[in-house]
Amino acid sequence: MVGSAHKDIDRMVDAHGDYLFRFAMLRVHNQTVARDLVQDTFLAALKSIDTYRGASVFRTWLTGILKNKIIDHYRKSARNEEITLSDLVDEDDRDFDESGHWRMDRGPMDWGDHPEARLHQAEFLKILKACLDLLPGAVATVFTMREMDGFNSDEIIQELKITASNLWVMLHRARKGLRKCLESEWFGAESK
Amino acid sequence: MGTPSCEVITHKISESLDHPLSRKDRLMIRLHTYSCIFCARYRQQLLVLHEAMNRYAVQYPQTEDIGLSEETKEQIKEKLKKENL
Numbered sequence: 001m002v003g004s005a006h007k008d009i010d011r012m013v014d015a016h017g018d019y020l021f022r023f024a025m026l027r028v029h030n031q032t033v034a035r036d037l038v039q040d041t042f043l044a045a046l047k048s049i050d051t052y053r054g055a056s057v058f059r060t061w062l063t064g065i066l067k068n069k070i071i072d073h074y075r076k077s078a079r080n081e082e083i084t085l086s087d088l089v090d091e092d093d094r095d096f097d098e099s100g101h102w103r104m105d106r107g108p109m110d111w112g113d114h115p116e117a118r119l120h121q122a123e124f125l126k127i128l129k130a131c132l133d134l135l136p137g138a139v140a141t142v143f144t145m146r147e148m149d150g151f152n153s154d155e156i157i158q159e160l161k162i163t164a165s166n167l168w169v170m171l172h173r174a175r176k177g178l179r180k181c182l183e184s185e186w187f188g189a190e191s192k
Numbered sequence: 193m194g195t196p197s198c199e200v201i202t203h204k205i206s207e208s209l210d211h212p213l214s215r216k217d218r219l220m221i222r223l224h225t226y227s228c229i230f231c232a233r234y235r236q237q238l239l240v241l242h243e244a245m246n247r248y249a250v251q252y253p254q255t256e257d258i259g260l261s262e263e264t265k266e267q268i269k270e271k272l273k274k275e276n277l
Contacts, residue, residue, distance in 0.1 A: 013272070014265065021259055026248075043275055100197025102231075107233075108237055109233075120251075124244075125251060128245075148245060153211050169203075172203050172206035175241060179234070179238065
Protein backbone atom coordinates (compact mmCIF):
# COMPACT_ATOMS: atom_id res chain seq x y z
CA MET A 1 0.00 0.00 0.00
CA VAL A 2 2.71 2.38 1.07
CA GLY A 3 4.83 1.14 -1.81
CA SER A 4 2.20 2.01 -4.39
CA ALA A 5 1.53 5.40 -2.78
CA HIS A 6 5.25 6.09 -2.99
CA LYS A 7 5.29 5.15 -6.64
CA ASP A 8 2.38 7.52 -7.25
CA ILE A 9 4.33 10.31 -5.60
CA ASP A 10 7.39 9.59 -7.73
CA ARG A 11 5.28 9.57 -10.86
CA MET A 12 3.48 12.80 -9.97
CA VAL A 13 6.70 14.70 -9.29
CA ASP A 14 8.39 13.33 -12.43
CA ALA A 15 5.42 14.04 -14.66
CA HIS A 16 4.44 17.51 -13.44
CA GLY A 17 7.30 18.94 -11.37
CA ASP A 18 9.10 20.70 -14.21
CA TYR A 19 5.93 22.17 -15.67
CA LEU A 20 4.74 23.53 -12.32
CA PHE A 21 8.21 24.89 -11.60
CA ARG A 22 8.24 26.83 -14.86
CA PHE A 23 4.70 28.08 -14.24
CA ALA A 24 5.87 29.43 -10.88
CA MET A 25 9.22 30.78 -12.12
CA LEU A 26 7.44 32.80 -14.76
CA ARG A 27 5.59 34.60 -11.99
CA VAL A 28 7.90 34.81 -9.01
CA HIS A 29 11.29 35.05 -10.78
CA ASN A 30 13.07 33.26 -7.93
CA GLN A 31 14.20 29.62 -7.99
CA THR A 32 13.97 28.96 -4.25
CA VAL A 33 10.51 30.50 -3.97
CA ALA A 34 9.32 28.65 -7.08
CA ARG A 35 10.65 25.33 -5.76
CA ASP A 36 8.88 25.81 -2.42
CA LEU A 37 5.63 26.74 -4.15
CA VAL A 38 5.81 23.55 -6.20
CA GLN A 39 6.45 21.44 -3.11
CA ASP A 40 3.57 23.12 -1.25
CA THR A 41 1.34 22.47 -4.24
CA PHE A 42 2.15 18.75 -4.22
CA LEU A 43 1.59 18.60 -0.46
CA ALA A 44 -1.80 20.29 -0.78
CA ALA A 45 -2.67 18.00 -3.68
CA LEU A 46 -1.90 14.88 -1.62
CA LYS A 47 -4.03 16.16 1.24
CA SER A 48 -7.01 16.88 -0.97
CA ILE A 49 -6.57 14.11 -3.52
CA ASP A 50 -10.04 12.84 -2.58
CA THR A 51 -11.56 16.00 -3.97
CA TYR A 52 -9.99 15.40 -7.40
CA ARG A 53 -12.88 14.10 -9.42
CA GLY A 54 -11.08 13.45 -12.63
CA ALA A 55 -13.30 15.97 -14.37
CA SER A 56 -10.28 18.08 -15.25
CA VAL A 57 -6.90 16.94 -16.43
CA PHE A 58 -4.72 16.22 -13.41
CA ARG A 59 -2.14 18.81 -14.45
CA THR A 60 -4.85 21.47 -14.74
CA TRP A 61 -6.04 20.58 -11.26
CA LEU A 62 -2.49 20.87 -9.88
CA THR A 63 -2.01 24.19 -11.68
CA GLY A 64 -5.18 25.50 -10.03
CA ILE A 65 -3.70 24.72 -6.61
CA LEU A 66 -0.41 26.34 -7.59
CA LYS A 67 -2.21 29.50 -8.75
CA ASN A 68 -3.70 29.92 -5.28
CA LYS A 69 -0.29 29.41 -3.69
CA ILE A 70 1.16 32.07 -5.97
CA ILE A 71 -1.57 34.56 -5.02
CA ASP A 72 -0.79 33.91 -1.34
CA HIS A 73 2.83 34.60 -2.15
CA TYR A 74 1.95 37.87 -3.93
CA ARG A 75 -0.05 38.97 -0.90
CA LYS A 76 2.70 38.12 1.52
CA SER A 77 5.39 39.86 -0.48
CA ALA A 78 3.21 42.95 -0.92
CA ARG A 79 2.79 43.04 2.87
CA ASN A 80 6.45 42.45 3.60
CA GLU A 81 7.97 44.76 1.04
CA GLU A 82 5.37 47.47 1.35
CA ILE A 83 5.16 49.59 -1.71
CA THR A 84 8.22 51.76 -1.41
CA LEU A 85 8.72 55.15 -2.92
CA SER A 86 11.34 53.78 -5.29
CA ASP A 87 8.68 51.54 -6.82
CA LEU A 88 6.67 54.60 -7.67
CA VAL A 89 9.24 57.16 -8.67
CA ASP A 90 11.40 56.76 -11.68
CA GLU A 91 14.42 58.70 -10.57
CA ASP A 92 16.52 58.15 -13.62
CA ASP A 93 14.10 59.68 -16.06
CA ARG A 94 15.83 61.77 -18.63
CA ASP A 95 13.59 60.79 -21.52
CA PHE A 96 11.61 63.99 -21.19
CA ASP A 97 12.73 67.61 -21.18
CA GLU A 98 11.74 70.19 -18.55
CA SER A 99 8.38 70.75 -20.23
CA GLY A 100 7.65 67.00 -20.17
CA HIS A 101 8.10 66.36 -23.89
CA TRP A 102 10.26 63.61 -25.39
CA ARG A 103 13.87 64.61 -25.91
CA MET A 104 14.52 64.26 -29.62
CA ASP A 105 17.27 61.67 -29.14
CA ARG A 106 15.38 59.62 -26.56
CA GLY A 107 11.92 59.24 -28.07
CA PRO A 108 10.64 55.76 -29.05
CA MET A 109 12.36 54.42 -32.17
CA ASP A 110 10.67 52.92 -35.20
CA TRP A 111 10.26 49.16 -34.55
CA GLY A 112 9.57 48.36 -38.19
CA ASP A 113 6.35 47.40 -39.92
CA HIS A 114 5.56 44.12 -38.18
CA PRO A 115 7.33 43.91 -34.84
CA GLU A 116 4.83 41.30 -33.63
CA ALA A 117 6.12 38.88 -36.30
CA ARG A 118 9.38 38.56 -34.38
CA LEU A 119 7.81 37.80 -31.01
CA HIS A 120 7.80 34.02 -31.41
CA GLN A 121 11.56 33.79 -31.81
CA ALA A 122 13.20 31.88 -28.96
CA GLU A 123 15.87 34.52 -28.61
CA PHE A 124 13.21 37.18 -28.08
CA LEU A 125 11.74 35.31 -25.11
CA LYS A 126 15.16 35.23 -23.46
CA ILE A 127 15.52 38.97 -23.88
CA LEU A 128 12.02 39.60 -22.55
CA LYS A 129 12.80 37.46 -19.52
CA ALA A 130 16.04 39.37 -18.89
CA CYS A 131 14.13 42.66 -19.16
CA LEU A 132 11.44 41.43 -16.74
CA ASP A 133 14.13 40.47 -14.25
CA LEU A 134 15.28 44.10 -14.15
CA LEU A 135 11.96 45.36 -12.79
CA PRO A 136 11.83 46.13 -9.05
CA GLY A 137 9.97 43.47 -7.00
CA ALA A 138 6.59 45.06 -6.41
CA VAL A 139 6.48 46.50 -9.92
CA ALA A 140 7.19 43.07 -11.40
CA THR A 141 4.50 41.51 -9.21
CA VAL A 142 1.67 43.83 -10.23
CA PHE A 143 2.70 43.69 -13.89
CA THR A 144 2.75 39.87 -13.82
CA MET A 145 -0.65 39.74 -12.14
CA ARG A 146 -2.10 42.10 -14.70
CA GLU A 147 -0.50 40.86 -17.91
CA MET A 148 0.12 37.20 -17.26
CA ASP A 149 -2.54 36.11 -14.83
CA GLY A 150 -5.15 38.41 -16.30
CA PHE A 151 -6.30 39.94 -13.02
CA ASN A 152 -8.26 43.13 -13.53
CA SER A 153 -7.25 46.29 -11.73
CA ASP A 154 -9.90 46.02 -9.00
CA GLU A 155 -8.79 42.51 -8.15
CA ILE A 156 -5.15 43.55 -7.81
CA ILE A 157 -6.09 46.53 -5.65
CA GLN A 158 -8.06 44.26 -3.34
CA GLU A 159 -5.56 41.41 -3.20
CA LEU A 160 -2.55 43.62 -2.53
CA LYS A 161 -4.34 46.36 -0.62
CA ILE A 162 -2.87 49.20 -2.65
CA THR A 163 -4.53 52.32 -4.03
CA ALA A 164 -5.65 52.60 -7.63
CA SER A 165 -3.28 55.45 -8.36
CA ASN A 166 -0.30 53.50 -6.98
CA LEU A 167 -1.30 50.61 -9.21
CA TRP A 168 -1.46 52.81 -12.34
CA VAL A 169 1.92 54.30 -11.54
CA MET A 170 3.55 50.90 -11.05
CA LEU A 171 2.03 49.42 -14.21
CA HIS A 172 3.12 52.50 -16.14
CA ARG A 173 6.60 52.16 -14.76
CA ALA A 174 6.75 48.47 -15.69
CA ARG A 175 5.64 49.09 -19.27
CA LYS A 176 7.91 52.06 -19.68
CA GLY A 177 10.93 50.11 -18.44
CA LEU A 178 10.14 47.03 -20.51
CA ARG A 179 9.49 49.03 -23.67
CA LYS A 180 12.81 50.72 -23.31
CA CYS A 181 14.67 47.51 -22.50
CA LEU A 182 13.16 45.69 -25.49
CA GLU A 183 14.03 48.61 -27.72
CA SER A 184 17.67 48.68 -26.72
CA GLU A 185 18.11 44.89 -26.61
CA TRP A 186 15.91 43.73 -29.44
CA PHE A 187 13.86 45.98 -31.69
CA GLY A 188 16.34 48.79 -31.94
CA ALA A 189 19.43 46.59 -31.84
CA GLU A 190 19.11 45.56 -35.48
CA SER A 191 18.46 48.92 -37.04
CA LYS A 192 21.54 50.47 -35.47
CA MET B 193 -6.83 73.66 -21.29
CA GLY B 194 -3.05 73.56 -21.77
CA THR B 195 -1.56 71.01 -24.09
CA PRO B 196 -0.72 67.88 -22.08
CA SER B 197 2.93 66.85 -22.09
CA CYS B 198 4.24 63.58 -23.51
CA GLU B 199 5.01 62.52 -19.95
CA VAL B 200 1.32 62.82 -19.05
CA ILE B 201 0.18 61.19 -22.28
CA THR B 202 2.45 58.13 -21.87
CA HIS B 203 1.01 57.66 -18.40
CA LYS B 204 -2.54 57.89 -19.74
CA ILE B 205 -1.76 55.47 -22.57
CA SER B 206 -0.62 52.90 -20.02
CA GLU B 207 -3.74 53.52 -17.92
CA SER B 208 -5.95 52.99 -20.95
CA LEU B 209 -4.79 49.35 -20.93
CA ASP B 210 -6.03 48.85 -17.36
CA HIS B 211 -9.32 50.67 -17.04
CA PRO B 212 -11.73 52.65 -19.20
CA LEU B 213 -10.64 56.28 -19.46
CA SER B 214 -12.95 59.26 -19.46
CA ARG B 215 -14.04 60.65 -22.82
CA LYS B 216 -11.89 63.68 -22.20
CA ASP B 217 -8.79 61.55 -21.64
CA ARG B 218 -9.47 59.41 -24.69
CA LEU B 219 -9.85 62.50 -26.84
CA MET B 220 -6.70 63.97 -25.34
CA ILE B 221 -4.69 60.86 -26.29
CA ARG B 222 -6.14 60.78 -29.80
CA LEU B 223 -5.39 64.42 -30.51
CA HIS B 224 -1.92 64.21 -29.05
CA THR B 225 -0.86 61.03 -30.88
CA TYR B 226 -2.18 62.52 -34.12
CA SER B 227 0.57 65.08 -34.08
CA CYS B 228 3.25 63.42 -31.90
CA ILE B 229 5.05 60.54 -33.60
CA PHE B 230 6.87 59.52 -30.42
CA CYS B 231 3.69 59.09 -28.39
CA ALA B 232 1.98 57.38 -31.33
CA ARG B 233 4.86 54.88 -31.45
CA TYR B 234 4.75 54.53 -27.68
CA ARG B 235 1.10 53.51 -27.85
CA GLN B 236 1.73 50.99 -30.64
CA GLN B 237 4.69 49.54 -28.81
CA LEU B 238 2.78 49.02 -25.56
CA LEU B 239 0.31 46.96 -27.57
CA VAL B 240 3.20 44.91 -28.97
CA LEU B 241 4.47 44.45 -25.42
CA HIS B 242 1.03 43.25 -24.34
CA GLU B 243 1.01 40.72 -27.18
CA ALA B 244 4.56 39.66 -26.25
CA MET B 245 3.54 39.00 -22.65
CA ASN B 246 0.64 36.82 -23.79
CA ARG B 247 2.95 34.70 -25.91
CA TYR B 248 5.55 34.54 -23.20
CA ALA B 249 2.99 33.26 -20.68
CA VAL B 250 2.00 30.46 -23.05
CA GLN B 251 5.45 29.53 -24.32
CA TYR B 252 7.56 29.73 -21.19
CA PRO B 253 5.96 26.77 -19.35
CA GLN B 254 6.70 24.65 -22.44
CA THR B 255 10.39 25.56 -22.45
CA GLU B 256 12.20 22.29 -21.95
CA ASP B 257 15.52 23.61 -20.71
CA ILE B 258 14.17 25.09 -17.47
CA GLY B 259 13.17 22.69 -14.73
CA LEU B 260 13.87 21.17 -11.35
CA SER B 261 17.17 19.37 -10.92
CA GLU B 262 17.05 15.63 -10.25
CA GLU B 263 18.37 16.32 -6.78
CA THR B 264 15.56 18.78 -6.03
CA LYS B 265 12.98 16.33 -7.33
CA GLU B 266 14.30 13.65 -5.00
CA GLN B 267 14.17 16.08 -2.06
CA ILE B 268 10.57 16.94 -2.86
CA LYS B 269 9.64 13.26 -3.19
CA GLU B 270 11.22 12.47 0.18
CA LYS B 271 9.37 15.33 1.81
CA LEU B 272 6.05 14.26 0.30
CA LYS B 273 6.52 10.65 1.39
CA LYS B 274 7.35 11.72 4.91
CA GLU B 275 4.33 14.02 5.16
CA ASN B 276 2.02 11.53 3.52
CA LEU B 277 2.58 8.71 6.05
